Amino acid sequence: MDRIEISKKYLKDNNLDAWIIYDYECSNDALIAFISKKMLTRKVFMVIPQKERPYIIAHKIDNAYLDVANIKKDFDLINYQTWNELISLVNKYFVQYKKVIMEMSEQGALPRSSYCDYGTIKMIKDLGVNVTSSSDLLIQFTSTYENEALKSQYEAMRITVEAKDKAFKYIEDSLKNNIKVYEYDVVKVITKHFKDNGLVYDSNPIVAVNGNAGNPHYEPKENASSIIKKGDLILIDLWAKQDVSYGVYADITWMGYTGKNPPQKYVELFNILKESVDYGLEFLNKNLPIRPVAGYEVDEAVRSILRKYHQDEYLIHRVGHSISIDDTPHGKGVNIDNYETHDTRHILNHVGFSIEPGIYTSEYGFREEIDVYIDDNKAISIAPRQTSLILLDVD
Numbered sequence: 001m002d003r004i005e006i007s008k009k010y011l012k013d014n015n016l017d018a019w020i021i022y023d024y025e026c027s028n029d030a031l032i033a034f035i036s037k038k039m040l041t042r043k044v045f046m047v048i049p050q051k052e053r054p055y056i057i058a059h060k061i062d063n064a065y066l067d068v069a070n071i072k073k074d075f076d077l078i079n080y081q082t083w084n085e086l087i088s089l090v091n092k093y094f095v096q097y098k099k100v101i102m103e104m105s106e107q108g109a110l111p112r113s114s115y116c117d118y119g120t121i122k123m124i125k126d127l128g129v130n131v132t133s134s135s136d137l138l139i140q141f142t143s144t145y146e147n148e149a150l151k152s153q154y155e156a157m158r159i160t161v162e163a164k165d166k167a168f169k170y171i172e173d174s175l176k177n178n179i180k181v182y183e184y185d186v187v188k189v190i191t192k193h194f195k196d197n198g199l200v201y202d203s204n205p206i207v208a209v210n211g212n213a214g215n216p217h218y219e220p221k222e223n224a225s226s227i228i229k230k231g232d233l234i235l236i237d238l239w240a241k242q243d244v245s246y247g248v249y250a251d252i253t254w255m256g257y258t259g260k261n262p263p264q265k266y267v268e269l270f271n272i273l274k275e276s277v278d279y280g281l282e283f284l285n286k287n288l289p290i291r292p293v294a295g296y297e298v299d300e301a302v303r304s305i306l307r308k309y310h311q312d313e314y315l316i317h318r319v320g321h322s323i324s325i326d327d328t329p330h331g332k333g334v335n336i337d338n339y340e341t342h343d344t345r346h347i348l349n350h351v352g353f354s355i356e357p358g359i360y361t362s363e364y365g366f367r368e369e370i371d372v373y374i375d376d377n378k379a380i381s382i383a384p385r386q387t388s389l390i391l392l393d394v395d
Contacts, residue, residue, distance in 0.1 A: 003034060003141060004054060004074055010137045011050040017097040019134055020124065021046040028115040029332065030103055030134065033141035034074075038065040043086065046075070047093065057089050087123075095127045101134035109341045110135055112322075112332045135345045143324040143333025144350035149246040150373065153323075153352070156199060156241045157250035157371065157383045163193040167207070167236055168256050168390055171228055175258055175394035181228050183207040183220035186236070194240045200247075202328045205238035213365030216317055216358060230394050232258045233266060233364050239329040249329035251354055252383055253369035256390035266366075269311070269359055270389050273368040276305035276357045277385075280319070280336075281372070284347070284379035292346045295353075296338035302357050303339070314359040315339075323352040323371060349374050352382075 007019055023031040026040040034046065042059035055076040058066050067077055078093075080086040094100075102124070103115035113135035125131055145153075170189045174181035186207040194201060208218045209226050213235035220226070228234065239251035255270055283301040287293050299319040306312040318340045324331030334345035336353055347353075356369035371382040 004048060006140060007048045007137060008050055010140075011048070011101075016050060016099050016101055018047055018049040018100045019137065020094065020097075020100050020102050020131075021048075021134075022102060022116050022120050028103055029142045030115070030138050033138075035066070035071055038062075040065060045090065049097075055093075057086070057093070059086075090123065091127065094124055094129060097129050099130045099132070100124070101137065102131050103134055103138065104131065105133050105135060110343065110345065113138060113345070136348075139333045139345060139348055139351065143322060143331055144348060145246070145248055145325050145352065146350050146375075149248050149325055152242045152244060152246055153248035153250060153371070153373075153382060156247065157252075159194070159197045159199055160238055160240055160250040160252060161383055162197075163190045163238055163240075164236060164252065164254050166190070166193055167238075168234075168254075168392060171234065171256075171258065172392040172394055175228070175230055175392070183209060183212070183225035183228060184222050186228070187220055187225075190236075190238050198243060199240035200243045201240040205236065206253075208235045208237075208365065209233060210364055211362050213367075214360040214362055215365065216360060216367070218365075228258065230258050233262075233366075234258065235365055235367060237367065237369065241329075246325055248325055248352065249323055249331075250382065251323060251329040251369065251371055253356060253367045254386050254390065255366060255368070256392060258392045258394050260391050260393060260395075262389055262391065266364070266389065269364075269366050270368070272306060272309050272311055273357050273359065273366055274385075274387065276302045277355050277368055277370060279305050280355050281379050281381070284372075284374075288347065288374065288377040288379065294346055295334040295336050295343035298336045298347070298355070299338040299343075302336070302355060306357060306359070311359050314361060315357055316360055317358065318343075320354040320356055320372075323354060329354075347374055349377065 021030045023044045026038050040062050045057040048054045057078045060079045105113045167186050167190050187204050190205045209232045212218045234256040237253040239249050241247035241249040280302040302319045318337035320336030322331035322333035324333050333351050335343045337343040352373045358367035373380045
């Protein structure tokens with residue numbers, strides 16, 4: 001089924017008249033999904049009605065990139081030249097619709113789904129058209145992946161796990177041999193392994209000890225990082241992908257302790273996070289086969305375990321973020337979020353995301369992060385799970 005057929009089926013299943021895709025300078029991912037990135041310089045409306053043939057309303061100047069065979073086979077092209085002509089065409093064609101979807105979200109809650117400005121949405125609503133979000137349909141074209149992209153993610157994960165193991169071993173060997181080691185030294189071990197194995201990344205990994213780990217986005221610098229000592233808690237968060245157009249990030253966080261006898265509180269806090277991740281996966285695998293599940297629901301499920309142990313106030317970010325084919329580990333799809341936003345987008349087959357609850361204070365920080373892929377309504381962990389603190393033999 002091609003993208004137009006998928007769109008028409010979605011419109012029919014949801015009793016919608018049309019998908020109106022508004023764009024300026026080819027910046028809307030929905031438009032790009034259908035015609036790829038083009039040199040467009042004026043306002044464009046691409047419309048996919050439920051029943052009729054799709055069409056594009058575009059400025060005549062942009063015809064050089066739109067009046068081509070591969071686009072004309074699927075879309076009729078309607079031109080305007082003046083702004084009055086554009087408004088007349090919008091009025092003429094859109095007044096027939098009662099319910100449409102566009103790239104917007106209520107109260108701007110979903111930035112990755114909000115390409116339309118207030119004025120454009122209002123212009124269409126003023127015609128008596130009910131406008132709702134296209135976010136669930138948009139995900140199908142911008143955030144799902146499989147086949148070679150999924151294989152790429154698995155390979156990136158294999159190398160990322162190796163880098164994590166090398167990092168902890170480097171710390172262990174350094175301390176055992178009384179060699180001074182700083183957080184940034186460990187960062188260099190990780191990035192070297194990435195580069196040696198053909199992985200790229202958008203920013204350096206996080207290596208954080210004790211209270212530094214209480215800052216979720218702490219970043220050690222070459223001339224500003226803490227020394228790692230015996231009896232320290234260590235958080236390592238690292239992410240990378242293959243340097244290919246279909247590359248998908250691996251993004252994981254593991255916790256360690258420099259010694260064989262960590263404080264009991266550390267063990268208990270790690271086990272709380274593990275239980276919360278376990279419950280998130282259980283929630284997904286119980287519910288996905290029987291009903292649509294929204295991102296906010298999974299956030300609530302995971303967060304409920306922290307709430308049970310009175311640790312929820314220390315989780316100061318969403319439970320997880322989308323992972324898709326992208327230049328950053330934060331993809332364009334559904335986030336596991338009922339904290340920073342109320343993410344009502346649904347978790348579809350062939351989407352990826354992280355689950356990464358944390359507990360952060362000024363004295364310590366904990367996070368467990370796994371990458372999840374949905375296949376046949378089943379949540380699959382891309383990498384081996386951390387089941388207990390890594391205990392380094394430094395004596």
